[in-house]
Amino acid sequence: xxxxxxxxxxxxxxxxxxxxxxxxxxxxxxxxxxxxxxxxxxxxxxxxxxxxxxxxxxxxxxxxxxxxxxxxxxxxxxxxxxxxxxxxxxxxxxxxxxxxxxxxxxxxxxxxxxxxxxxxxxxxxxxxxxxxxxxxxxxxxxxxxxxxxxxxxxxxxxxxxxxxxxxxxxxxxxxxxxxxxxxxxxxxxxxxxxxxxxxxxxxxxxxxxxxxxxxxxxxxxxxxxxxxxxxxxxxxxxxxxxxxxxxxxxxxxxxxxxxxxxxxxxxxxxxxxxxxxxxxxxxxxxxxxxxxxxxxxxxxxxxxxxxxxxxxxxxxxxxxxxxxxxxxxxxxxxxxxxxxxxxxxxxxxxxxxxxxxxxxxxxxxxxxxxxxxxxxxxxxxxxxxxxxxxxxxxxxxxxxxxxxxxx
Amino acid sequence: xxxxxxxxxxxxxxxxxxxxxxxxxxxxxxxxxxxxxxxxxxxxxxxxxxxxxxxxxxxxxxxxxxxxxxxxxxxxxxxxxxxxxxxxxxxxxxxxxxxxxxxxxxxxxxxxxxxxxxxxxxxxxxxxxxxxxxxxxxxxxxxxxxxxxxxxxxxxxxxxxxxxxxxxxxxxxxxxxxxxxxxxxxxxxxxxxxxxxxxxxxxxxxxxxxxxxxxxxxxxxxxxxxxxxxxxxxxxxxxxxxxxxxxxxxxxxxxxxxxxxxxxxxxxxxxxxxxxxxxxxxxxxxxxxxxxxxxxxxxxxxxxxxxxxxxxxxxxxxxxxxx
Numbered sequence: 001x002x003x004x005x006x007x008x009x010x011x012x013x014x015x016x017x018x019x020x021x022x023x024x025x026x027x028x029x030x031x032x033x034x035x036x037x038x039x040x041x042x043x044x045x046x047x048x049x050x051x052x053x054x055x056x057x058x059x060x061x062x063x064x065x066x067x068x069x070x071x072x073x074x075x076x077x078x079x080x081x082x083x084x085x086x087x088x089x090x091x092x093x094x095x096x097x098x099x100x101x102x103x104x105x106x107x108x109x110x111x112x113x114x115x116x117x118x119x120x121x122x123x124x125x126x127x128x129x130x131x132x133x134x135x136x137x138x139x140x141x142x143x144x145x146x147x148x149x150x151x152x153x154x155x156x157x158x159x160x161x162x163x164x165x166x167x168x169x170x171x172x173x174x175x176x177x178x179x180x181x182x183x184x185x186x187x188x189x190x191x192x193x194x195x196x197x198x199x200x201x202x203x204x205x206x207x208x209x210x211x212x213x214x215x216x217x218x219x220x221x222x223x224x225x226x227x228x229x230x231x232x233x234x235x236x237x238x239x240x241x242x243x244x245x246x247x248x249x250x251x252x253x254x255x256x257x258x259x260x261x262x263x264x265x266x267x268x269x270x271x272x273x274x275x276x277x278x279x280x281x282x283x284x285x286x287x288x289x290x291x292x293x294x295x296x297x298x299x300x301x302x303x304x305x306x307x308x309x310x311x312x313x314x315x316x317x318x319x320x321x322x323x324x325x326x327x328x329x330x331x332x333x334x335x336x337x338x339x340x341x342x343x344x345x346x347x348x349x350x351x352x353x354x355x356x357x358x359x360x361x362x363x364x365x366x367x368x369x370x371x372x373x374x375x376x377x378x379x380x381x382x383x384x385x386x387x388x389x390x391x392x393x394x395x396x397x398x399x400x401x402x403x404x405x406x407x
Numbered sequence: 408x409x410x411x412x413x414x415x416x417x418x419x420x421x422x423x424x425x426x427x428x429x430x431x432x433x434x435x436x437x438x439x440x441x442x443x444x445x446x447x448x449x450x451x452x453x454x455x456x457x458x459x460x461x462x463x464x465x466x467x468x469x470x471x472x473x474x475x476x477x478x479x480x481x482x483x484x485x486x487x488x489x490x491x492x493x494x495x496x497x498x499x500x501x502x503x504x505x506x507x508x509x510x511x512x513x514x515x516x517x518x519x520x521x522x523x524x525x526x527x528x529x530x531x532x533x534x535x536x537x538x539x540x541x542x543x544x545x546x547x548x549x550x551x552x553x554x555x556x557x558x559x560x561x562x563x564x565x566x567x568x569x570x571x572x573x574x575x576x577x578x579x580x581x582x583x584x585x586x587x588x589x590x591x592x593x594x595x596x597x598x599x600x601x602x603x604x605x606x607x608x609x610x611x612x613x614x615x616x617x618x619x620x621x622x623x624x625x626x627x628x629x630x631x632x633x634x635x636x637x638x639x640x641x642x643x644x645x646x647x648x649x650x651x652x653x654x655x656x657x658x659x660x661x662x663x664x665x666x667x668x669x670x671x672x673x674x675x676x677x678x679x680x681x682x683x684x685x686x687x688x689x690x691x692x693x694x695x696x697x698x699x700x701x702x703x704x705x706x707x708x709x710x711x712x713x714x715x716x717x718x719x720x721x722x723x724x725x726x727x728x729x730x
Contacts, residue, residue: 072566
């Protein structure tokens with residue numbers, strides 16, 4: 001049964017005033033099922049193939065989130081389960097989602113690229129299935145291709161490129177050489193960083209498309225210096241999302257300048273080197289569970305499951321809340337009353353206009369955290385986290401407004 | 408010249424020895440140096456640095472101040488230091504990754520948070536055995552035992568709950584959901600109130616211990632500091648029930664709260680990332696550990712101002728003071 005806004009508001013107020021007193025003994029256990037869909041995508045052969053991506057990236061994050069939820073749920077009376085399906089056939093996945101929906105499951109994690117996600121979201125757009133985008137960074141999903149029931153826990157590309165651009169501006173590295181790979185993702189990343197260049201008034205002194213098809217491991221020293229001989233720049237910005245050639249730009253550019261972007265100094269949602277703000281504990285829990293490092297996709301899945309957990313715990317305080325009421329969960333997530341501790345040094349919340357999880361962006365190199373954006377001095381009337389990515393006026397998305405949301 | 412130098416040294420040594428004999432000493436754990444810094448509270452200077460186990464965090468004295476218990480988190484143990492000799496004489500079976508703990512008024516039972524294992528371990532410090540292990544939420548941290556010894560409270564950071572433990576049976580009797588990432592709990596001296604900080608939530612919740620209901624939720628506002636950076640951690644209440652001091656983490660301030668009206672009286676600027684605090688025995692001074700600036704701020708409790716900062720090791724974390 002959907003909540004009336006006024007009921008929900010009262011629930012919020014009660015929750016705020018009294019907190020949620022929950023005694024593990026007195027509660028009947030509520031079962032909360034979260035479904036997980038992953039489209040397995042074949043990775044093309046890469047030049048830089050030293051460190052491959054883990055094959056269960058995302059899934060392990062969702063599992064850890066479920067474990068964390070259950071650790072709290074046993075005291076507040078919820079039991080969480082994760083139902084997983086992975087396939088390389090999208091139609092099979094969409095069929096599975098339909099079956100789950102018919103069975104009454106209302107919460108779905110989607111670990112798949114943007115185009116596949118769009119197909120899935122379109123199919124359920126007018127139904128009460130709450131979908132979390134945990135793997136697609138596409139800017140369009142935050143600006144023009146809007147779906148009412150789709151939230152994004154992975155940062156958009158624009159959030160990443162804004163995070164990097166703020167740091168470059170803070171360091172006064174304002175002349176950029178942009179090198180872009182041939183794939184769609186690379187072009188999307190390059191478009192995104194060019195938006196940031198415009199936003200922060202920096203100069204792209206030259207823009208070069210990567211066209212080499214030799215094995216750069218042998219020729220980087222010979223080829224890259226010539227390739228990067230352009231007007232003088234302060235920094236080389238590389239757009240190579242899959243890691244094909246970017247690694248070979250470091251220390252090989254014509255001018256001895258730092259390399260940033262998808263290689264070198266990299267903005268990312270999460271990385272092993274993030275240890276501050278209690279993150280060491282999350283990293284350790286993850287390592288114990290999965291036996292490897294936690295990726296950005298793992299983090300996005302973890303954050304989605306934890307968001308559900310926090311929302312359910314808050315809502316469960318009211319008598320007539322049913323866990324299949326995804327509308328109430330969605331409404332709470334998009335409201336001012338939601339906060340998630342995400343090991344990034346401050347509370348995380350969702351942008352009500354496009355469902356994007358606000359979050360600081362770490363800037364890392366493979367062995368250390370260098371900085372975290374937003375940088376000092378980039379101001380915003382509401383929250384400086386909204387200097388990253390698409391602020392309300394920059395997005396056409398207007399998700400149906402939640403009660404109590406004033407942002 | 409030389410004679411004067413020698414004379415100066417001699418007198419300094421003599422005066423140091425004299426003050427050492429009578430002055431209170433603050434022990435500060437330096438999380439990233441694996442040491443304790445010792446500060447003389449008369450001279451407010453570091454008089455010694457002592458090597459301890461890896462990643463020392465919570466520290467607490469036994470009731471007669473003959474022993475200091477040290478959470479050596481990365482050694483997965485609680486070390487027992489003989490205070491007279493500064494030698495580690497024993498280790499307690501603390502469970503993995505001990506972070507904070509509280510000593511029961513019986514001077515025997517130590518309630519320890521095991522951050523990685525979602526457990527509270529209860530250890531008998533006399534015969535060094537584990538009495539009980541209690542399942543709590545994810546990342547247990549704050550620990551406190553009520554003055555009458557009947558209740559122990561643990562906070563779990565990721566589950567965001569206060570877990571109420573009956574110390575007779577060592578079982579959970581209640582759980583209270585609070586704002587995100589509760590870090591620290593403190594009982595009022597009369598035992599009727601419980602103060603709990605929520606680091607990411609940015610609030611401090613005051614509860615009535617008898618009926619477990621929330622009395623008040625405190626929020627903080629400092630001009631020029633983003634609300635998200637106001638992250639309460641350490642709490643200290645004066646014996647007379649007049650003040651509560653709240654350490655606000657990366658906001659680099661300590662809030663002074665009227666503990667009766669719950670009004671916030673003032674914000675005192677201290678070092679960077681202030682987490683834990685301790686009073687001098689006469690409660691004239693309050694010392695704060697400032698992790699990022701690697702120093703201790705000294706607050707004059709009567710005048711409510713910061714009088715000094717003292718450089719210690721890297722990432723000072725816990726603090727305990729012996730009279």
